[in-house]
Amino acid sequence: MDLAILLDKTLNLPLHQQLYEQLRQAILTGRLFPGEKIPSTRVLAQSLGIARGTVKLGYEQLLNEGYLETATGSGTFVCQQISDRTLPILPAWPRCLETSITAGLSKYAQNFKQQLLLSNPSKLDIDFCYWQPAFSHFPLHIWRQLTTRQLQSTDLLDYSSDLLGYKLLREAIARYLGRSRAVSCNAEQIIIVNGTQQALDLIARLFIDLGDRVVMEDPGYSSARRVFQSRGAKILPISVDASGLIVEQLPSTLTPAIKLVYTTPSHQFPTGAILSLPRRLQLLAWAQQTGVVIVEDDYDSEYRYGEKPIPAMQGLDLNNSVIYIGTFSKVLFPTLRIGYLVLPVGLVKIFAQAKRLIDRQSPLLEQCVLADFINERHLERHLRRMRTLYNHRRQILTNSLKSRLGENAIVLGDAAGIHLMVQLQTNLSDEEIITRAAKMGVGLTSAASFYLESNRKGQFLMGYANLETEIDEGVCRLAQILDV
Amino acid sequence: MDLAILLDKTLNLPLHQQLYEQLRQAILTGRLFPGEKIPSTRVLAQSLGIARGTVKLGYEQLLNEGYLETATGSGTFVCQQISDRTLPILPAWPRCLETSITAGLSKYAQNFKQQLLLSNPSKLDIDFCYWQPAFSHFPLHIWRQLTTRQLQSTDLLDYSSDLLGYKLLREAIARYLGRSRAVSCNAEQIIIVNGTQQALDLIARLFIDLGDRVVMEDPGYSSARRVFQSRGAKILPISVDASGLIVEQLPSTLTPAIKLVYTTPSHQFPTGAILSLPRRLQLLAWAQQTGVVIVEDDYDSEYRYGEKPIPAMQGLDLNNSVIYIGTFSKVLFPTLRIGYLVLPVGLVKIFAQAKRLIDRQSPLLEQCVLADFINERHLERHLRRMRTLYNHRRQILTNSLKSRLGENAIVLGDAAGIHLMVQLQTNLSDEEIITRAAKMGVGLTSAASFYLESNRKGQFLMGYANLETEIDEGVCRLAQILDV
Numbered sequence: 001m002d003l004a005i006l007l008d009k010t011l012n013l014p015l016h017q018q019l020y021e022q023l024r025q026a027i028l029t030g031r032l033f034p035g036e037k038i039p040s041t042r043v044l045a046q047s048l049g050i051a052r053g054t055v056k057l058g059y060e061q062l063l064n065e066g067y068l069e070t071a072t073g074s075g076t077f078v079c080q081q082i083s084d085r086t087l088p089i090l091p092a093w094p095r096c097l098e099t100s101i102t103a104g105l106s107k108y109a110q111n112f113k114q115q116l117l118l119s120n121p122s123k124l125d126i127d128f129c130y131w132q133p134a135f136s137h138f139p140l141h142i143w144r145q146l147t148t149r150q151l152q153s154t155d156l157l158d159y160s161s162d163l164l165g166y167k168l169l170r171e172a173i174a175r176y177l178g179r180s181r182a183v184s185c186n187a188e189q190i191i192i193v194n195g196t197q198q199a200l201d202l203i204a205r206l207f208i209d210l211g212d213r214v215v216m217e218d219p220g221y222s223s224a225r226r227v228f229q230s231r232g233a234k235i236l237p238i239s240v241d242a243s244g245l246i247v248e249q250l251p252s253t254l255t256p257a258i259k260l261v262y263t264t265p266s267h268q269f270p271t272g273a274i275l276s277l278p279r280r281l282q283l284l285a286w287a288q289q290t291g292v293v294i295v296e297d298d299y300d301s302e303y304r305y306g307e308k309p310i311p312a313m314q315g316l317d318l319n320n321s322v323i324y325i326g327t328f329s330k331v332l333f334p335t336l337r338i339g340y341l342v343l344p345v346g347l348v349k350i351f352a353q354a355k356r357l358i359d360r361q362s363p364l365l366e367q368c369v370l371a372d373f374i375n376e377r378h379l380e381r382h383l384r385r386m387r388t389l390y391n392h393r394r395q396i397l398t399n400s401l402k403s404r405l406g407e408n409a410i411v412l413g414d415a416a417g418i419h420l421m422v423q424l425q426t427n428l429s430d431e432e433i434i435t436r437a438a439k440m441g442v443g444l445t446s447a448a449s450f451y452l453e454s455n456r457k458g459q460f461l462m463g464y465a466n467l468e469t470e471i472d473e474g475v476c477r478l479a480q481i482l483d484v
Numbered sequence: 485m486d487l488a489i490l491l492d493k494t495l496n497l498p499l500h501q502q503l504y505e506q507l508r509q510a511i512l513t514g515r516l517f518p519g520e521k522i523p524s525t526r527v528l529a530q531s532l533g534i535a536r537g538t539v540k541l542g543y544e545q546l547l548n549e550g551y552l553e554t555a556t557g558s559g560t561f562v563c564q565q566i567s568d569r570t571l572p573i574l575p576a577w578p579r580c581l582e583t584s585i586t587a588g589l590s591k592y593a594q595n596f597k598q599q600l601l602l603s604n605p606s607k608l609d610i611d612f613c614y615w616q617p618a619f620s621h622f623p624l625h626i627w628r629q630l631t632t633r634q635l636q637s638t639d640l641l642d643y644s645s646d647l648l649g650y651k652l653l654r655e656a657i658a659r660y661l662g663r664s665r666a667v668s669c670n671a672e673q674i675i676i677v678n679g680t681q682q683a684l685d686l687i688a689r690l691f692i693d694l695g696d697r698v699v700m701e702d703p704g705y706s707s708a709r710r711v712f713q714s715r716g717a718k719i720l721p722i723s724v725d726a727s728g729l730i731v732e733q734l735p736s737t738l739t740p741a742i743k744l745v746y747t748t749p750s751h752q753f754p755t756g757a758i759l760s761l762p763r764r765l766q767l768l769a770w771a772q773q774t775g776v777v778i779v780e781d782d783y784d785s786e787y788r789y790g791e792k793p794i795p796a797m798q799g800l801d802l803n804n805s806v807i808y809i810g811t812f813s814k815v816l817f818p819t820l821r822i823g824y825l826v827l828p829v830g831l832v833k834i835f836a837q838a839k840r841l842i843d844r845q846s847p848l849l850e851q852c853v854l855a856d857f858i859n860e861r862h863l864e865r866h867l868r869r870m871r872t873l874y875n876h877r878r879q880i881l882t883n884s885l886k887s888r889l890g891e892n893a894i895v896l897g898d899a900a901g902i903h904l905m906v907q908l909q910t911n912l913s914d915e916e917i918i919t920r921a922a923k924m925g926v927g928l929t930s931a932a933s934f935y936l937e938s939n940r941k942g943q944f945l946m947g948y949a950n951l952e953t954e955i956d957e958g959v960c961r962l963a964q965i966l967d968v
Contacts, residue, residue, distance in 0.1 A: 002664035180486035
């Protein structure tokens with residue numbers, strides 16, 4: 001073990017005394033933890049370039065005073081008991097510096113002034129969480145096998161010179177998107193990123209300047225909105241109906257500049273509406289006229305129940321006006337942190353260089369494992385299974401809502417995705433419902449925060465993918481809250 | 485397998501004809517790849533909600549025309565032969581849109597106008613690459629064991645509510661830094677990021693506005709410089725001597741605002757000088773006076789040979805004016821993409837929220853594995869081995885330079901890190917040397933691009949960590965090039 005100790009031979013304080021002082025400080029300030037093993041006198045003497053006897057003197061004093069203890073045979077340790085007496089002392093942040101630093105922060109940092117809670121949300125026993133896939137059904141054993149196989153070789157340790165991401169993965173994704181989403185691209189148009197969030201951040205950086213406008217669905221995906229706003233964009237909200245974004249409402253005037261239209265056509269977030277084909281073609285026509293770029297966030301496209309597939313806009317587009325975003329967070333698992341961008345050819349190099357400057361490249365191991373997972377057909381097998389499972393779970397939820405809440409609950413949106421949106425007939429405020437539900441151990445999400453203009457109440461997101469037997473019980477408790 | 489096909493019952497083109505046309509298009513445009521298996525008539529009919537007979541009709545025509553082929557028992561496939569005739573057709577980027585898009589790009593995007601080559605650099609048989617650790621000595625089997633163990637449980641699949649990164653890893657890093665680098669922090673001051681590059685990007689975003697000044701060592705780490713410049717910062721270069729950054733040369737006037745001082749004290753990049761203790765204290769004093777934040781990039785601190793350890797500035801600092809950056813890219817391997825920031829308490833929440841908005845969180849699996857790797861003492865055991873190995877390899881290189889180049893090669897910098905900088909006495913230009921070396925299969929890096937003001941020639945970075953037997957041969961070829 002290393003031990004950073006600083007001795008100054010020019011001082012007239014003897015070296016063993018300096019050593020004693022510094023170790024004592026390290027222990028008291030918590031730099032050295034109770035029970036921590038410290039180097040042998042020989043090793044430390046060597047690494048500090050001093051006589052072993054000097055180190056011995058220092059250690060002995062610390063042993064005598066109970067800062068250190070020895071276990072015969074196994075060496076010298078920081079005393080356990082100390083833990084009770086002293087905890088690590090945190091350097092307090094002096095007022096003056098607090099301000100001076102805050103003054104030093106950039107305009108971008110102002111986005112984070114209203115500080116979020118960093119602590120964990122309380123665990124609920126029935127959480128209708130809208131982003132969770134069925135974790136227990138993920139083929140972890142296969143993933144483990146593929147990972148172990150990849151970790152046989154040291155090839156994946158060095159930087160890849162491939163700025164777009166692991167080539168075999170990009171090729172696998174291109175084929176997968178081609179057949180399942182009618183996306184027309186090749187591997188050289190795909191850039192691997194750390195999930196949808198980084199895809200949005202890259203787009204925002206490369207397109208948005210202060211004051212630019214971004215068209216968003218209202219209600220819409222708030223994490224995307226925050227990214228655009230953090231770059232100084234003005235959000236232009238367009239309403240959503242049962243067929244998704246109401247394209248007729250798009251403005252004809254383009255000043256100030258409209259840079260992007262952000263849309264979630266496969267499963268509009270949060271309403272769950274699927275953007276109809278006519279609307280898709282209409283939107284593409286508008287984009288062609290105006291030259292505005294469409295950001296197609298195709299999340300949840302993998303899950304439709306009964307609905308016929310509608311091809312991605314990217315594939316319907318003939319003018320390279322679509323940037324397509326996909327992610328494996330819901331299809332596989334969120335902490336994988338792998339998503340991708342499908343870009344018009346002319347934008348690939350710029351995006352690749354920006355990604356490189358931002359964090360060089362995404363971790364390689366997962367990319368290799370994922371490529372195998374797709375190429376060996378595990379992905380589509382898993383998707384087929386989950387489609388059946390989620391459809392089943394969705395039906396449990398809708399039936400349960402019908403039987404227990406009747407007219408008081410109207411399910412909105414199409415049969416797709418891994419959550420639904422429900423309109424509750426109640427006089428209670430959304431906050432009241434959330435609080436009462438939490439008290440009963442039930443979690444659901446109000447849609448209010450996703451609205452920009454109209455302030456709808458009583459609309460809630462309910463995820464069902466990671467629940468089954470608990471679903472009816474959860475709805476039952478909800479019914480009690482609403483005293484139906 | 486999914487297949488996105490769009491049928492329109494309102495058209496008077498029969499459905500089987502529409503199906504035929506779309507599959508044919510998909511095959512010709514490369515959306516469906518040669519040899520790709522396509523769904524059975526039953527499955528497709530079901531997913532499209534049409535009669536199986538209709539699908540059969542469409543398939544038969546494609547079989548007759550040789551677009552599809554059947555393998556008895558195993559199903560229907562896209563014909564292999566097609567591959568020769570047609571390759572995927574890339575949507576060409578219409579001129580008009582090219583311009584309109586480029587017009588749509590942000591000021592930030594202008595950083596990427598001079599487009600880098602995305603292709604791989606040619607492989608050299610003796611590459612004195614300055615960032616590569618000894619890949620073949622990485623304990624891959626242990627890493628594999630720990631990974632397999634972590635992949636036993638589905639716990640690591642869901643988002644962590646911990647915005648700072650995996651808690652056990654942060655605690656392990658805090659302890660490791662405490663004992664080995666005299667860094668004084670606890671786990672709540674550490675944020676896990678995707679390597680040094682993302683750490684720098686976060687710092688630049690949160691501190692730099694257009695026109696702000698950043699002090700950098702000259703020569704200095706160009707990847708850091710590019711990040712600061714991409715945010716519109718003016719770089720203020722300060723020279724480096726044998727004791728590192730010449731602190732006396734720091735400006736006393738702070739207008740326009742100096743936001744950051746970026747330094748690499750443990751192994752100045754690229755010169756290899758270790759910032760002396762007096763200089764460290766001097767720099768901290770300056771920071772205290774001015775309130776400017778010091779960014780301590782402590783890369784390569786793990787590797788000193790013979791030198792006594794000098795504690796990190798973060799631990800010497802009493803005024804929370806230091807942001808400390810560490811990475812595992814050189815200690816373990818680059819594609820791990822795990823680095824960390826040690827922050828003054830007052831900055832933690834802002835950085836955590838920014839990281840969350842940028843890409844939510846770093847992948848969890850590696851964080852869990854790394855925590856085990858550190859806590860089970862593998863990290864320090866590995867470091868001890870590598871220190872011996874690299875010291876040995878460094879000596880091979882220095883001896884070989886002495887014996888083969890004599891006075892024509894002067895080794896600069898201290899005995900630390902995994903590369904050294906050498907001053908070659910020659911009339912050849914750096915480019916000429918690089919080109920000639922490459923012809924002989926030898927790779928080395930000119931230091932010229934790391935200089936901002938003075939245009940030094942004949943200085944080269946030579947990495948030795950990932951080489952051993954080849955080292956002398958490489959230097960021998962170098963001698964021939966310089967005709968010594």
